[in-house]
Amino acid sequence: MKALILVAGHGSRLKSVAGETPKSLIEINGKALLDRQIETMTALGVKRICLATGFRHEVFASRYGERVDxxxxxxxxxxxxxxxxxxxxxxxxxxxxxxxxxxxxxDPELLAAAIQSPADIGLVVDRSRVEEGHALVSLKDAAVAAVGPSVPAESADARFVGITKLSAAAVSHLMPATEAALRAGKLRDYYLAGIQILMEQGHRVEPIDVSGLRWSEIDLPADLAAARALWGSHREK
Structure with missing residues (x-):
């Protein structure tokens, strides 16, 4: 098992609180989000990690050096x-x-659920949080039917947590599907556009439901404030 972590974005909506710090390097309880992810992945047996960088690449290269690709x-x-x-x-x-x-x-148990899933293609989802303005998931016959920010909240069953598990075979299928999405002009889409194409081609995508486990995605100053409240030092496991 290896892991690709997407950290290229500028995080412009957090600039008022983070300045020029990449949002994956924002600290909660004195530890950067990305440090936590890498530590959790390593503890759970992930052998190789790659950072897909963009904004302030040099900061990541200096900080992580030869520890990751x-x-x-x-x-x-x-x-x-x-x-x-x-x-x-x-x-x-x-x-x-x-x-x-x-x-x-x-919570580490959330990532463990993804790693342990037998799915060829699995999306980590939270059925307790259907929140407009985020990548949402609709389900049909216990499989993912649609995923992305265009899924209406009224027809959604869950929120995408931001973690996908792929078998080696699924990776080989996803590459051409994602390239096709890009050729179709989806330059400003998420990589989920490739997964949507796979579903349309008949590939089954499984939901990995982590409802009840703690997680936060930091996009806005309000998200950061909520995460710091949820993950305050007295609340850490």
Whole structure:
């Protein structure tokens, strides 16, 4: 098992509280979000980690050096993470894979659920949080039917947590599907556009439900304040 962590974004909506600090390096209880993810992955047996970088690549390179691999997206200001994902296409093949957003903090059990899932393609979801303005998931016959920010809240069953588990075979299918999405002009889409194409082609995508476990995604100053309240030092496990 290896893991690609997407950290290329500028995080402009957090600039008022983070300044020029990449949002994956924002600290909660004195530890950066990305440090937590890497530590959790390593503790759970993930053997190799790659950072898909863009904004302030040099900060990541200096901080993590030879501990991880890097794939740099020079177009990060003009695209979404679908492009960063494809810049790492050569690195992702040959093993089961986790794809994770870099602005997450979560209970270790949440990542363990993804790693232990037998799904070829599994999306980590929280059925207790259907929140408009985020990537949402609709389900049909116990499988994912649609995923992305365009899924209406009224027809959604869960929120996408920001972690995908892929078997090695699924990775080989996802690459051409994601490239097709990019050729179709989806430059500002998430890499989930490739997964949506796979579903349309008949591939089954399983939900990995982590309802009840703690997790936070840090996009806005309000998210950061809520996360610091949820993960205050007296609340850490």
């Amino acid at each position: 890097f794939r740099y997206n020079p177009f990060y200001r003009d695209c979404n993470n679908i492009v960063s994902f494809l810049f790492a296409r050569d690195w992702m093949t040959g093993d089961d894979l986790l794809v994770c957003y870099g602005d997450l903090i979560y």
